[in-house]
Amino acid sequence: MKNDGGAVTDLKNERQGRTSIKASYTIYVGAVLFLVLAVAVVLLSVSLSSCHKSAMRVDSRSTVSHSLKILKQPLVILLSADGFRWGYQWKVATPNIDRLKRDGTEAYPGMLPVYPSITFPNHYSIATGLYPAWHGIILNSFRDPTDASRKTFFMKNDTNPKWWLGEPMWETVVNHGLKAATYFWPGSEVAKGKWTCPPAYCHRYNESVPFATRIDTVLSWVDLPEAQRPSLIAVYIEDPDAEAHTVGPDSPEISDAVTRVDAVLGRLLDGLERRKILQDVNVIMVSDHGFVGTCDTKIISLDELSAAANTKLPAEWIESVTPVLAIRPPARLAAKKLKRIVAALNAALASGKVANGKFLKVFVREELPARLHYSGSDRISPIIGMVAEGYKVVVKRPSGPDCGGAHGYDNTLASMRAVFFAAGPRFARGKQVEAFVNVEIYNVVTQILGIKGVANNGTRSLTKKIIR
Numbered sequence: 001m002k003n004d005g006g007a008v009t010d011l012k013n014e015r016q017g018r019t020s021i022k023a024s025y026t027i028y029v030g031a032v033l034f035l036v037l038a039v040a041v042v043l044l045s046v047s048l049s050s051c052h053k054s055a056m057r058v059d060s061r062s063t064v065s066h067s068l069k070i071l072k073q074p075l076v077i078l079l080s081a082d083g084f085r086w087g088y089q090w091k092v093a094t095p096n097i098d099r100l101k102r103d104g105t106e107a108y109p110g111m112l113p114v115y116p117s118i119t120f121p122n123h124y125s126i127a128t129g130l131y132p133a134w135h136g137i138i139l140n141s142f143r144d145p146t147d148a149s150r151k152t153f154f155m156k157n158d159t160n161p162k163w164w165l166g167e168p169m170w171e172t173v174v175n176h177g178l179k180a181a182t183y184f185w186p187g188s189e190v191a192k193g194k195w196t197c198p199p200a201y202c203h204r205y206n207e208s209v210p211f212a213t214r215i216d217t218v219l220s221w222v223d224l225p226e227a228q229r230p231s232l233i234a235v236y237i238e239d240p241d242a243e244a245h246t247v248g249p250d251s252p253e254i255s256d257a258v259t260r261v262d263a264v265l266g267r268l269l270d271g272l273e274r275r276k277i278l279q280d281v282n283v284i285m286v287s288d289h290g291f292v293g294t295c296d297t298k299i300i301s302l303d304e305l306s307a308a309a310n311t312k313l314p315a316e317w318i319e320s321v322t323p324v325l326a327i328r329p330p331a332r333l334a335a336k337k338l339k340r341i342v343a344a345l346n347a348a349l350a351s352g353k354v355a356n357g358k359f360l361k362v363f364v365r366e367e368l369p370a371r372l373h374y375s376g377s378d379r380i381s382p383i384i385g386m387v388a389e390g391y392k393v394v395v396k397r398p399s400g401p402d403c404g405g406a407h408g409y410d411n412t413l414a415s416m417r418a419v420f421f422a423a424g425p426r427f428a429r430g431k432q433v434e435a436f437v438n439v440e441i442y443n444v445v446t447q448i449l450g451i452k453g454v455a456n457n458g459t460r461s462l463t464k465k466i467i468r
């Protein structure tokens, strides 16, 4: 060190025009300095390039999550847009969805709903990680044959915990001593275990509340002091489902609804960015199911079916007509008789005597394709009819046209696909993951929050692919 210092002093002296130093000594010092500088440059460039390489590695292989900068605890915000079919993101400009995709991970092509592809069963599958047969909400409206009261579950207003089985993620979160908050997520008003839907953290359903108000409330939860801030926030908006039922999925009204959904996401992302915490928050946008256009000629009438099959289908047996035909004959009817009814119905449907008959297939519940996981509950009617994409079952054929949109069909149909876009410290940038069923999301959320979830139908291997 001392020698180097001396050399530097000597060099300075030389630059100042002192010529008393021997030329050979100057050359020696110059060579040493050159060597030192060259080594420094090489070392610096090696370290810069390895730095660059490791940054690239994080991005492309996505093995490392980036650490929180401002928040002390992980935060997940789960936003659901009802009926946002995979592909709607290309209907109109969706700058905020594009941003979430660019900064994060998407399910491609889309995310699969559970069967039946309707709102309540799917939102509750997302919340619990369970297929409907195990979480209990098997349709938007149904009866439990083992329930003496003979009451019907009705999605709009029923918060009796007896219907809602399984453990939704907000309950898991509070069971671990963390806070959760919900804004209209189906099932979130139901008191279960330590989750009581406390007014400060849980809103009772009121469809008139503007979307902007919902997002602003979410941001106010984010603003709470660390000890009160929720670790999980789940928020629901009705768009673009509501319109699609009447106008179908391909009308201009739906494009407008998609624009509104994108603006809702934008309000959330901008709000987080203004708070300088966007990088710390795991924002997950999902939907529950897709949509397909339906029209009056695609109808199968139960009256026509009953007559052609020479089989009585009393009104009190019919628990649902469309998109799931659910028939519950009296419990005393033997299994053999059930099979005979199903065989008669299927023969009539195939006979050509029932208009559009070939687009409906009827099953004894236990004989439904296993991939649907739709037989393990008494709440599912013993006879189930699956209707083809875009078709509807009605009791009586309507006189006028009946065009619009529907969902609830086979969950593997492309038109029923939902979306999954997610960005944040636990999601890789610009990554696509193969399409997965929404029962995976429960594990994704509990893993991000670092808590142990309860047994469910998600798979650990997929969770590993979705988060880093």
Ligand SMILES: *[C@@H]1O[C@H](CO)[C@@H](O)[C@H](O)[C@H]1NC(C)=O
Residues within 6 Å of the ligand: 154, 157, 158, 159
């Ligand atoms: C829900 O609303 C339906 C229809 O208005 C009604 O028949 C039912 O009794 C209500 N259920 C509850 C639990 O309030």
Ligand SMILES: *[C@@H]1O[C@H](CO)[C@@H](O)[C@H](O)[C@H]1NC(C)=O
Residues within 6 Å of the ligand: 206, 207, 208, 209, 210
């Ligand atoms: C529902 O929300 C609207 C709009 O915020 C509000 O005016 C109305 O009072 C609310 N209804 C109930 C029953 O809270």
Ligand SMILES: *[C@@H]1O[C@H](CO)[C@@H](O)[C@H](O)[C@H]1NC(C)=O
Residues within 6 Å of the ligand: 130, 131, 134, 373, 455, 456, 457
């Ligand atoms: C779903 O999870 C529940 C709870 O762990 C389990 O009882 C059930 O067998 C699972 N169903 C499937 C299809 O894996």
